[in-house]
Amino acid sequence: MIKHLRSAADLDAATATLILDTAAEMAALSGREVKKLPALRGRTVVNLFYEDSTRTRISFEAAAKRLSADVINFSAKGSSVSKGESLKDTALTLQAMGADAVVIRHPASGAPHRLANWVEGSVVNAGDGTHEHPTQALLDAYTMRSRLGRLDGLRVAIVGDVLHSRVARSNVLLLTTLGAQVTVVGPPTLIPLNVAAALSASTKVSYDLDSVIPDSDVVMMLRVQTERMQDSYFPSSREYSRRYGLDLRRMKQMQEHAIVMHPGPMNRGMEIAPEVADSPRSTIVEQVANGVSVRMAVLYLLLGGK
Amino acid sequence: MAYLLKGVSILGAAPVDLYIEKGVISGKPVDGATVVDATGLIALPGLVDVHTHLREPGREDAETVETGSRAAALGGYTAVCAMANTSPVADTAGVVEQVWRLGREAGLVDVQPIGAVTVGLAGKQMAELGAMATSAANVRIFSDDGFCVADPKLMRRALEYVKAFDGVIAQHAEEPRLTEGAQMHEGEVSTRLGLTGWPAVAEEAIIARDVLLAEHVGSRLHVCHVSTAGSVEVLRQAKARGVRVTAEVTPHHLLLTDELAAGYDPVFKVNPPLRTASDVAALRQAVLDGVIDVVATDHAPHAVQDKECEWSYARPGMLGLETALPIVLSVFGPQWDLIADRMSIAPARIAGLDGHGGDLTQAGTPANLTLVDPAASWVVDPAGLASRSRNTPYAGMTLPGRIVATFLRGEATVLDGKVAK
Amino acid sequence: MAQPRADAPSKIILEGSDLSRVVDRIAHQILEKTSGATGTVLLGIPTRGVPLAHRLAARIHAFEGVDVPVGSLDITLYRDDLRLQATRALGKTELPPGGIDGLRVILVDDVLFSGRSVRAALDALKDLGRPSSVQLAVLVDRGHRQLPIRADYVGKNIPTALSESVKVTLTEIDGADEVKLIGGLQ
Numbered sequence: 040m041i042k043h044l045r046s047a048a049d050l051d052a053a054t055a056t057l058i059l060d061t062a063a064e065m066a067a068l069s070g071r072e073v074k075k076l077p078a079l080r081g082r083t084v085v086n087l088f089y090e091d092s093t094r095t096r097i098s099f100e101a102a103a104k105r106l107s108a109d110v111i112n113f114s115a116k117g118s119s120v121s122k123g124e125s126l127k128d129t130a131l132t133l134q135a136m137g138a139d140a141v142v143i144r145h146p147a148s149g150a151p152h153r154l155a156n157w158v159e160g161s162v163v164n165a166g167d168g169t170h171e172h173p174t175q176a177l178l179d180a181y182t183m184r185s186r187l188g189r190l191d192g193l194r195v196a197i198v199g200d201v202l203h204s205r206v207a208r209s210n211v212l213l214l215t216t217l218g219a220q221v222t223v224v225g226p227p228t229l230i231p232l233n234v235a236a237a238l239s240a241s242t243k244v245s246y247d248l249d250s251v252i253p254d255s256d257v258v259m260m261l262r263v264q265t266e267r268m269q270d271s272y273f274p275s276s277r278e279y280s281r282r283y284g285l286d287l288r289r290m291k292q293m294q295e296h297a298i299v300m301h302p303g304p305m306n307r308g309m310e311i312a313p314e315v316a317d318s319p320r321s322t323i324v325e326q327v328a329n330g331v332s333v334r335m336a337v338l339y340l341l342l343g344g345k
Numbered sequence: 346m347a348y349l350l351k352g353v354s355i356l357g358a359a360p361v362d363l364y365i366e367k368g369v370i371s372g373k374p375v376d377g378a379t380v381v382d383a384t385g386l387i388a389l390p391g392l393v394d395v396h397t398h399l400r401e402p403g404r405e406d407a408e409t410v411e412t413g414s415r416a417a418a419l420g421g422y423t424a425v426c427a428m429a430n431t432s433p434v435a436d437t438a439g440v441v442e443q444v445w446r447l448g449r450e451a452g453l454v455d456v457q458p459i460g461a462v463t464v465g466l467a468g469k470q471m472a473e474l475g476a477m478a479t480s481a482a483n484v485r486i487f488s489d490d491g492f493c494v495a496d497p498k499l500m501r502r503a504l505e506y507v508k509a510f511d512g513v514i515a516q517h518a519e520e521p522r523l524t525e526g527a528q529m530h531e532g533e534v535s536t537r538l539g540l541t542g543w544p545a546v547a548e549e550a551i552i553a554r555d556v557l558l559a560e561h562v563g564s565r566l567h568v569c570h571v572s573t574a575g576s577v578e579v580l581r582q583a584k585a586r587g588v589r590v591t592a593e594v595t596p597h598h599l600l601l602t603d604e605l606a607a608g609y610d611p612v613f614k615v616n617p618p619l620r621t622a623s624d625v626a627a628l629r630q631a632v633l634d635g636v637i638d639v640v641a642t643d644h645a646p647h648a649v650q651d652k653e654c655e656w657s658y659a660r661p662g663m664l665g666l667e668t669a670l671p672i673v674l675s676v677f678g679p680q681w682d683l684i685a686d687r688m689s690i691a692p693a694r695i696a697g698l699d700g701h702g703g704d705l706t707q708a709g710t711p712a713n714l715t716l717v718d719p720a721a722s723w724v725v726d727p728a729g730l731a732s733r734s735r736n737t738p739y740a741g742m743t744l745p746g747r748i749v750a751t752f753l754r755g756e757a758t759v760l761d762g763k764v765a766k
Numbered sequence: 767m768a769q770p771r772a773d774a775p776s777k778i779i780l781e782g783s784d785l786s787r788v789v790d791r792i793a794h795q796i797l798e799k800t801s802g803a804t805g806t807v808l809l810g811i812p813t814r815g816v817p818l819a820h821r822l823a824a825r826i827h828a829f830e831g832v833d834v835p836v837g838s839l840d841i842t843l844y845r846d847d848l849r850l851q852a853t854r855a856l857g858k859t860e861l862p863p864g865g866i867d868g869l870r871v872i873l874v875d876d877v878l879f880s881g882r883s884v885r886a887a888l889d890a891l892k893d894l895g896r897p898s899s900v901q902l903a904v905l906v907d908r909g910h911r912q913l914p915i916r917a918d919y920v921g922k923n924i925p926t927a928l929s930e931s932v933k934v935t936l937t938e939i940d941g942a943d944e945v946k947l948i949g950g951l952q
């Protein structure tokens with residue numbers, strides 16, 4: 040098993056599949072009356088969050104607690120982090136506290152890689168800058184597999200601000216590792232110039248959402264921040280929404296079985312219409328529930344053994 | 346003191362006995378000269394760096410004029426041009442004279458201050474270039490290095506203004522709007538790492554603009570740390586047209602590539618950023634062709650806390666003085682005439698440093714020289730460097746060429762690979 | 767504990783039809799001891815306890831026409847020696863549709879040794895529900911208990927040395943039915 044989960048590129052197909060299979064067992068167990076499992080008793084998991092992300096933190100916290108780990112939340116607010124202590128000094132503190140795993144969310148790309156130099160325990164990337172968010176990709180893959188029964192050969196469209204999206208990067212890497220055919224879709228300003236060469240050779244690029252939708256098994260909408268407008272990535276929310284938003288008309292072009300995903304939080308009316316987000320095709324609520332199972336699997340596989 | 350450099354090879358020529366007396370190369374034997382066994386050693390004119398950050402005043406925790414001078418002498422340098430981005434900025438006669446005086450006091454290399462082009466490097470108002478030129482520091486190179494003189498009107502005026510005292514503007518070519526938030530070379534690696542890209546065109550566009558401006562006003566332009574193949578092409582065409590432009594490249598841009606960012610270790614973060622292997626190849630060819638005139642270190646010391654952190658928060662820059670010659674030697678091999686030209690003669694000419702880059706075979710040439718053992722190799726140990734900082738990207742690498750001795754105006758600043766005073 | 771080397775000498779204790787007869791015997795004992803296996807659930811402990819539980823259910827059905835519900839109970843997350851080895855993959859936990867509450871649960875495993883697996887199974891079971899009683903059926907008991915645990919149904923007692931190991935293979939998983947004793951000073 041791997042020591043750290045810093046990037047979806049850390050996972051080969053066998054390891055990724057093991058995580059998804061383990062997550063399925065965790066999901067089966069979480070329906071029980073007694074939700075706690077003793078596997079990580081005596082282990083300490085630190086949630087080190089330099090960005091507000093209640094959703095992700097709670098998900099990791101629930102996962103660690105269901106495995107009976109001790110959880111320490113170390114957030115930028117109300118700790119020495121906000122007083123400007125360096126990541127390295129914080130790491131040494133966590134090391135002294137005996138952290139077996141550090142789950143880190145950080146606005147700087149690569150912060151988990153740096154952290155791994157300074158702690159002995161496992162490092163789990165819970166989102167770093169505009170780099171990656173590997174557990175999100177795992178829970179997305181898990182959700183696709185649960186809904187559609189497979190990943191190999193699945194046609195997945197990832198739509199929106201691919202340039203700044205850590206979710207997109209991790210998904211492209213993980214899904215192509217597991218045999219899916221990924222197309223990234225968005226305005227050319229928000230698609231990196233060399234995405235296939237950089238991430239995975241089989242990745243396709245399209246600037247035309249309407250041509251991609253009928254051929255997709257999965258349409259994953261990314262959050263688009265309206266601030267990007269100020270920076271001339273696109274002219275207006277209205278134009279963005281018209282060209283790259285998923286509305287009812289576009290959803291009707293999807294195949295019968297195809298699903299709609301969104302990592303959240305959504306900009307309803309911007310990249311996704313409310314009726315689409317709430318439709319039976321949408322997996323948005325499942326994605327949240329699956330997040331806990333997948334994170335339990337990751338923590339178990341990183342910390343459960345020697 | 347007089348020296349006899351016994352059996353020394355000047356730029357790879359047949360061994361001779363070279364006498365130094367009264368600060369110059371002596372044409373005849375000198376009685377009682379201290380003998381330095383120079384068997385197997387190459388004599389080069391003392392190296393001249395047109396791009397050094399000494400950090401004093403302001404960041405003495407990273408480097409001082411004294412520690413930087415030691416590093417320079419150990420690297421074979423006899424003169425370094427100290428960049429203006431200190432705190433306070435070297436934008437007045439007072440600050441440049443202070444730096445110049447600190448250099449004299451250290452006495453290991455000639456520290457030639459570079460003056461800022463604009464007040465506070467802010468790119469708004471021209472600094473008192475004339476006052477700096479006529480100060481004791483005798484400033485000839487002006488640069489806002491660290492920042493680009495982005496305003497085309499201000500750049501034009503500065504190019505024109507320094508003609509009155511034969512100055513030169515050294516441009517840090519970086520279109521600021523195209524590099525907002527930039528962290529590394531824009532390419533496959535930046536996409537993979539999720540780091541904001543620094544596109545090659547941001548450098549090339551400024552160089553293209555500035556060679557046209559220099560041509561228009563008939564001024565000299567010097568381009569700092571050229572890093573892309575596209576920049577080389579722009580310079581090649583400008584030179585072919587007769588534009589008075591010179592250019593430098595750093596040792597690290599001749600050797601390292603953006604792939605090194607993969608582990609997010611900021612020791613590889615530098616501005617301009619490490620580029621691709623094809624850029625490296627084009628830069629090497631440009632040094633051979635003379636399209637690039639100078640290898641300059643861009644020696645940029647940084648305190649530990651400014652590098653032992655997240656990539657995005659780290660300051661850009663690398664140490665260079667103690668490794669420059671070995672890197673150049675490893676890249677080009679023992680082409681001693683080429684090395685002497687690009688690392689001593691051409692930079693001395695550009696900086697207007699008359700006593701440096703002289704012909705060591707001529708009696709009366711100021712005895713600014715360095716002795717290199719090309720057969721020796723050494724492993725770079727950051728803790729073993731003389732610089733106050735440790736941010737070398739070459740840690741653990743085995744490099745060819747050891748600097749055995751350096752002489753500044755006939756006095757040994759380095760002997761047996763150690764600082765001599 | 768030291769494992770015998772791969773090339774250590776081995777001795778076949780049971781194979782093919784011998785093993786089937788042992789399973790039949792356990793099925794008969796269960797029927798006898800539980801008055802016809804009413805109110806009973808068989809829970810196999812992965813990996814090899816699961817097919818054994820299914821075989822027992824099939825034999826009980828063949829002998830008496832009774833359908834005994836079968837499930838599986840993975841104990842990995844409850845083991846006390848997780849950290850002594852590389853991370854283990856999880857097995858399946860599947861309770862029969864009727865659950866286990868108020869029923870007699872018979873845990874089924876291939877080999878009973880230190881008793882630690884059974885203790886982990888009891889811990890896992892307690893988190894899943896409240897059976898009226900719990901019994902244990904094993905194909906082989908090789909002795910060397912480290913905990914106060916005994917089996918209610920034993921297919922075969924095999925006295926062993928600690929330096930030996932017992933290897934069970936089953937057709938469903940391994941392609942053949944066999945019980946082998948490996949290693950030891952011979």
Ligand SMILES: [Zn+2]
Nearest residue numbers: 490491517569
């Ligand atoms: Zn610069």
